[in-house]
Amino acid sequence: MSPTSAYVPLLHSDPDAHYDDGVFENDMQSKESFEQPIITKPHFSRVVYWTCALSLLFSGFNLLILGFKITMPNVQSSSHLEYASSYIGLDTLYKNRTPSQFAPITSFPILIAQVNQSDPRAVYLDTHRWSSTFGTVYPEDRRVLLTPTVTTYLQFWAGDFGMERCVLKLMVPSAVEDDVALSNVVTTLQVWQIKTPGKLDVQKLSWAHRPQRSDLVASWVVRPNSTFQSMEYRCPSGSFQTFELSCLDSGCLVDFxxxxxxxxxxxxxxxHSSL
Incomplete structure (x- = not known):
């Protein structure tokens, strides 16, 4: 090719080519149909349907139970339930037998607590303790305190079979200056029996929530070097024996x-033996 020859650009397409108009239209229609979004109707499977149905069913059941709990009366606390006897059948075994003689059992109170008339809602918890080289020690001794406004409650557990004749005993030693504080005035002590179905709740015991008296067991004028005993009464096996100690005289004091x-x-x- 000579340098003076003119440059002729190539054709982009063959001018002699002839396209079929029908083929072109079909191709455009298929392209348009491909570009259009496919819209499908929502479809829920049976698993989703039954899951929702069961959820609604259980929700309604829970609401029904909640409604019953609101309308039902309060269930009795387990602390007031009767203690099961561990001596089943022994009363039949000892029937028509010669009375047995056993030494009396002396029981220490399982609970000693105070209430104060001058502070009706106060709850007094005896948690005295002392520290030692091997840890904190909680001693077994319990305080008995009686004043014109302070009352003491005692509770015993009468759990032994065939020992259902009970007597409440008070012992005051002679060396009162070391162990017992007594007032100089006459100190008249009244002992009342309390009917309780179970153990007293010391977490709630106060003058405003004290248990009701039942019977007057004894009335003693407390002096040093003295021993007092109540009349004998029946104490069923497996029962709590609860007493209230109160002071009648103004200025009275018993503290030990x-x-x-x-x-x-x-x-x-x-x-004492009841067989």
Whole structure:
């Protein structure tokens, strides 16, 4: 090719080519149909349907139970349930037998607590303790305190079979200056029996929520070097024996700590054989 020859651009398409108009239209229609979005109707499977139905059913059932709980009366606390006897059948075994002679059982109170008339809603918890080289020690002794406004409650557990004749005993030693604080005035102590179905709740015991009195067991004028006993009464096996100690005279005072190993001081429940 000579340098003076003119440049002729190539054709982009063959001018002699002839296209079929029908083929072109079909191709455009298929392209348009491909570009259009496919719209499908929502479809729920049976699993989703039954899952929703069961959820609604259980929700309604829970609401029904909640409604029953609201309308039902309060269930009695387990602390007021009767203690099951561990001596089933022994009463039949000892029937028509020669009366047995057993030594009396002396029981230490399982609970000693105070209430205060001058502070009706106060709850007094005896949690005295002391620290030692091997940890904190909670001693077994419990305080007995009586004043014109302070009342003390005692509770015993009469759990033994055939020991259902009980006597409440109070022992005051002679060395009162070391163990017992007594007022100089006459101190008249009244002992009331309390009917309780179970153990007293010391977490709630106060003057405003004190248990109701039942019978007057004894009335004693407390002096040093004295021993007092109530009349004998029946204490069924497997029962709680609860007493209220109150002071009648103005200015009266009884204050001491009762210990399980010091048998000559404090209140004790004597259980005698009833067989």
């Amino acid at each position: 700590h009762q210990k399980p190993k010091q048998k000559d001081l404090g209140f004790w429940l004597l259980q």
